[in-house]
Amino acid sequence: MLHEIPKEEILEKLKNIGAKKVLIQSPEGLRREAEELAEFLEKNEIEVILHGEINYGACDPADHEARLLGCDALIHLGHSFMMLSLEVPTIFVPAFAKVNVVEALKKNLHEIKKLGKKIIVTTTAQHIHQLERAIEYLKSQGFEPVVGRGDNRVSWPSQVLGCNFSVAKVEGDGILFIGSGTFHPLGLALATGKRVLAVNPYSGDCQWINELAERFIRKRWAQIAKAMDAKRFGVVISTKRGQLRLNEAKRIIKLLKDHGREAKLIAMNDISYSKLEGFSFDAYVIVACPRVPIDDYENWRKPVLTPREVEILLGLREEYIFDEIPGGVREKDEPLGISLHSTR
Amino acid sequence: MLHEIPKEEILEKLKNIGAKKVLIQSPEGLRREAEELAEFLEKNEIEVILHGEINYGACDPADHEARLLGCDALIHLGHSFMMLSLEVPTIFVPAFAKVNVVEALKKNLHEIKKLGKKIIVTTTAQHIHQLERAIEYLKSQGFEPVVGRGDNRVSWPSQVLGCNFSVAKVEGDGILFIGSGTFHPLGLALATGKRVLAVNPYSGDCQWINELAERFIRKRWAQIAKAMDAKRFGVVISTKRGQLRLNEAKRIIKLLKDHGREAKLIAMNDISYSKLEGFSFDAYVIVACPRVPIDDYENWRKPVLTPREVEILLGLREEYIFDEIPGGVREKDEPLGISLHSTR
Numbered sequence: 001m002l003h004e005i006p007k008e009e010i011l012e013k014l015k016n017i018g019a020k021k022v023l024i025q026s027p028e029g030l031r032r033e034a035e036e037l038a039e040f041l042e043k044n045e046i047e048v049i050l051h052g053e054i055n056y057g058a059c060d061p062a063d064h065e066a067r068l069l070g071c072d073a074l075i076h077l078g079h080s081f082m083m084l085s086l087e088v089p090t091i092f093v094p095a096f097a098k099v100n101v102v103e104a105l106k107k108n109l110h111e112i113k114k115l116g117k118k119i120i121v122t123t124t125a126q127h128i129h130q131l132e133r134a135i136e137y138l139k140s141q142g143f144e145p146v147v148g149r150g151d152n153r154v155s156w157p158s159q160v161l162g163c164n165f166s167v168a169k170v171e172g173d174g175i176l177f178i179g180s181g182t183f184h185p186l187g188l189a190l191a192t193g194k195r196v197l198a199v200n201p202y203s204g205d206c207q208w209i210n211e212l213a214e215r216f217i218r219k220r221w222a223q224i225a226k227a228m229d230a231k232r233f234g235v236v237i238s239t240k241r242g243q244l245r246l247n248e249a250k251r252i253i254k255l256l257k258d259h260g261r262e263a264k265l266i267a268m269n270d271i272s273y274s275k276l277e278g279f280s281f282d283a284y285v286i287v288a289c290p291r292v293p294i295d296d297y298e299n300w301r302k303p304v305l306t307p308r309e310v311e312i313l314l315g316l317r318e319e320y321i322f323d324e325i326p327g328g329v330r331e332k333d334e335p336l337g338i339s340l341h342s343t344r
Numbered sequence: 345m346l347h348e349i350p351k352e353e354i355l356e357k358l359k360n361i362g363a364k365k366v367l368i369q370s371p372e373g374l375r376r377e378a379e380e381l382a383e384f385l386e387k388n389e390i391e392v393i394l395h396g397e398i399n400y401g402a403c404d405p406a407d408h409e410a411r412l413l414g415c416d417a418l419i420h421l422g423h424s425f426m427m428l429s430l431e432v433p434t435i436f437v438p439a440f441a442k443v444n445v446v447e448a449l450k451k452n453l454h455e456i457k458k459l460g461k462k463i464i465v466t467t468t469a470q471h472i473h474q475l476e477r478a479i480e481y482l483k484s485q486g487f488e489p490v491v492g493r494g495d496n497r498v499s500w501p502s503q504v505l506g507c508n509f510s511v512a513k514v515e516g517d518g519i520l521f522i523g524s525g526t527f528h529p530l531g532l533a534l535a536t537g538k539r540v541l542a543v544n545p546y547s548g549d550c551q552w553i554n555e556l557a558e559r560f561i562r563k564r565w566a567q568i569a570k571a572m573d574a575k576r577f578g579v580v581i582s583t584k585r586g587q588l589r590l591n592e593a594k595r596i597i598k599l600l601k602d603h604g605r606e607a608k609l610i611a612m613n614d615i616s617y618s619k620l621e622g623f624s625f626d627a628y629v630i631v632a633c634p635r636v637p638i639d640d641y642e643n644w645r646k647p648v649l650t651p652r653e654v655e656i657l658l659g660l661r662e663e664y665i666f667d668e669i670p671g672g673v674r675e676k677d678e679p680l681g682i683s684l685h686s687t688r
Contacts, residue, residue, distance in 0.1 A: 023611065028621075028622045029622070031622030031623045031624075032622070032623075032624060034623075035608065035623060035624060038608055048608070048609070049609045049610070049611050050578075050608055050609065050610045050611070050623070051610075051611055051612065052578075052580060052610040052611060052612030052615070052619055052620055053612045053613060053619060054619050054622075064408075065583050065611065068583055068585075068588075069583070069590070069611055070590075234394075234396075236396060239409050239412055239413070241412075244412075246413070246414075264379065264382055264392070264394055265392070265393045265394065266393070266394045266395075266396040267367065267393050267394070267395055267396060267409065267413055268395065268396030268397045269397060269613070271396070275396055275397060275398050276396055277372075278372045278373070278375030278376070278398075279375045279376075279378075279379060279394070280375075280376060280379060
């Protein structure tokens with residue numbers, strides 16, 4: 001197992017709240033851990049249902065499903081709490097990776113130095129438990145690392161989501177991203193305009209992101225161009241509560257109508273083109289998770305844009321801007337471990 | 345448009361209940377009609393959201409989503425009401441096909457006669473509005489047509505669903521099915537053991553089903569054989585309210601455990617194998633819509649069974665039996681047109 005689930009601790013929390021029947025929700029990478037946890041809880045007389053839907057983030061807790069299924073608690077594996085009201089008490093179990101972040105920084109010190117001295121340090125929830133050690137190490141090497149607090153869509157300072165780069169909007173020479181994949185560092189580059197170096201603690205490699213970001217923007221301009229003559233737009237929102245941006249969708253629909261286009265509001269849960277094929281829209285705008293139009297556009301036979309790209313399409317904006325979902329002011333950080341959030 | 349949606353009538357009903365904002369839910373075949381209805385309602389000052397999820401039946405009304413999205417009514421296109429409690433007032437708009445059923449019966453009279461004199465007449469919701477004419481015609485040709493009342497999972501006498509063949513469980517020489525596709529007549533043959541002739545009013549063709557049913561049973565036995573050595577079973581239920589068979593799933597889990605197998609309960613909305621790939625189960629049992637394991641099994645890389653097939657697997661049943669979802673006693677039939685159902 002790549003991730004260790006604190007089973008005893010979860011059981012104790014369940015006993016504290018008197019939960020007898022729980023739903024376990026998991027992302028694709030934690031399916032085996034979910035099964036193992038189910039096994040353990042069942043041996044301890046807790047009735048368990050595994051949630052079969054794949055979860056992509058704390059923006060989509062299955063608390064409603066838990067209540068519907070008669071469960072008195074939800075266990076949400078893989079993510080920390082996001083500010084949402086919940087229908088049943090929910091235990092959030094973030095998954096911290098067991099790779100050594102400082103080793104990867106050491107290996108790439110030469111490149112990191114090119115960022116400058118005052119570097120904004122960012123990472124994902126998987127590595128947040130090693131942030132302090134990373135900061136110490138960077139300080140020992142003469143850097144002045146900057147940790148951005150961010151808003152309440154994230155759980156901790158320095159944490160980025162695919163839809164929120166608020167922690168990087170601080171002063172600094174350049175951005176160090178610690179984590180895997182290109183989506184987060186790409187978002188960082190686009191959301192801040194700063195130089196971004198991504199250090200991957202799994203592979204030990206690093207990658208400069210800004211050239212990638214330029215290629216990305218060219219691709220997005222091509223999508224915008226393809227939608228230029230579209231007359232009828234489907235503006236898609238998601239019923240996943242942490243992605244439900246109804247007001248933003250209404251703003252986009254008004255913009256489109258004010259500029260002589262037609263637009264209809266479409267609501268769904270998991271957004272995919274195959275479900276929409278029967279409709280006759282010329283183009284789509286996704287006002288939900290920004291990853292949908294950006295990561296998945298090759299599977300769409302119609303142009304598919306972010307709300308920000310619609311502003312460009314209509315001539316209301318010149319510079320490319322990344323679609324983010326902002327939060328409010330965060331009162332306190334989440335614990336670096338499991339946390340129980342009650343209904344309100 | 346293949347189907348005519350009674351737009352004015354729907355608008356009137358919405359005005360009667362004071363609805364200002366509605367969600368329109370539609371099956372794949374009625375997407376354009378949904379758009380057209382949205383256009384019409386918007387022109388009449390009703391705010392509209394289109395539901396982007398594909399709907400497969402009245403077993404899955406989007407009333408919860410409607411409430412979540414702040415709508416004060418749901419319009420459910422394509423199906424009549426199924427006995428479920430609703431979170432917002434819902435207008436059910438069945439879709440009646442414009443093909444001529446009697447013409448198709450005339451064309452296939454020679455084959456229909458082979459069924460015998462006392463024939464059980466069955467059809468789907470699409471053709472139910474022509475049932476009376478079909479009965480009259482059959483009587484005029486010397487038949488003694490039998491119309492089964494069925495239970496309250498269906499809306500009208502003679503109506504079959506993919507999960508309910510209660511209308512056919514009456515006395516008669518053989519079964520006449522009027523409709524398209526092979527799933528319903530296959531279910532009729534398997535649920536009753538009677539000879540079934542399917543007359544397709546779209547193509548005008550007819551097909552004897554019983555040979556198909558034998559081939560089908562052989563395929564299902566092959567699935568059962570593939571699962572024979574499976575140790576760990578995922579027993580899958582759906583959160584679609586009209587498919588939520590929690591007690592049946594618990595019965596199956598108990599049966600499996602009593603016979604030395606392991607079993608875990610999995611809940612999801614749309615059931616598909618791709619979402620379950622990360623789990624380590626050896627085989628799956630679908631305790632939801634019977635079409636999932638039967639129509640879709642080729643997309644599963646693990647054996648996938650119905651609850652009834654588990655009984656065969658465990659040696660508790662010898663004869664093949666179709667998985668049905670039974671209803672209770674129906675108090676009255678649904679109207680042959682739109683109907684408004686309130687929250688209770």
